[in-house]
């Protein structure tokens with residue numbers, strides 16, 4: 001069975017909860033899933049994944065979470081051709097153009113690995129409300145459609 005792996009960073013819990021919703025949705029879709037906090041793994045965690053998900057908040061002024069920096073840097077050297085991916089961001093619209101910037105930075109970094117983006121990036125304002133949960137389920141549907 002296809003394996004979906006989720007790596008997340010979360011300071012105040014919003015993105016952790018989002019990652020849990022993603023995990024349940026993948027399970028409900030009938031796939032194997034593993035979810036880890038980013039400091040617990042390095043990019044080799046994705047080696048045996050068929051589909052990779054990053055869930056990240058944004059900090060500073062459009063900066064990556066500090067705990068995601070090593071993982072992000074390791075992606076520069078990583079080859080993930082043949083895999084598919086999607087990214088989910090949590091942020092705050094008060095930051096204007098920098099809303100969920102880290103999620104978009106991860107899309108660019110993952111595209112450079114040769115992996116293919118198959119699900120539209122979901123941007124969530126802080127914690128996931130009902131409509132966000134629907135968007136996350138749609139994201140999982142898109143991600144797993146061809147697995």
Ligand SMILES: Cc1cc2nc3c(=O)[nH]c(=O)nc-3n(C[C@H](O)[C@H](O)[C@H](O)COP(=O)(O)O)c2cc1C
Pocket residue numbers: 009010011012013014015016057058059060061062063090091092093095098099100101125126127
């Ligand atoms: C100091 C600080 C800086 C932030 N900077 C941004 C930002 O640049 N862009 C953005 O979209 N959200 C920004 N946020 C909002 C967080 O990304 C948002 O609250 C997110 O839900 C936090 O996720 P977490 O609960 O998983 O830690 C910032 C929050 C704080 C406290």
